[in-house]
Amino acid sequence: MSENESKATDPVCGMTVDEADATHVVYEGRVYSFCDPACADIFNDDPARWVDRDGQGTFEHSH
Numbered sequence: 001m002s003e004n005e006s007k008a009t010d011p012v013c014g015m016t017v018d019e020a021d022a023t024h025v026v027y028e029g030r031v032y033s034f035c036d037p038a039c040a041d042i043f044n045d046d047p048a049r050w051v052d053r054d055g056q057g058t059f060e061h062s063h
Contacts, residue, residue, distance in 0.1 A: 005018055005019070005020060006018070006019040006020075007019065008022060008032075008033035009033075010022075010033065010034045010035045010039050011032055011034075011043060011050045011051060012034065012039040012042050012043050012050055013035060013039055015035045017033050017034065017035045019033055022034055022035065023035075023036060023037050023039070023040045024040075025040050025043055025044060025047075027043075027047045027051065028047075028051075032051075
């Protein structure tokens with residue numbers, strides 16, 4: 001991994017994802033990164049369920 005690659009945590013499943021390869025969704029002005037479009041779709045169905053007050057994921061869903 002190069003120094004320019006950034007990691008994020010999928011708020012739905014908790015997987016670590018490369019920002020460059022992730023599916024992204026903007027919710028309340030913040031960009032969330034997902035391991036695949038299926039997790040992004042789950043998030044989009046009810047974003048508030050997947051984001052706690054600090055803007056972190058709740059990780060209730062698993063693959």
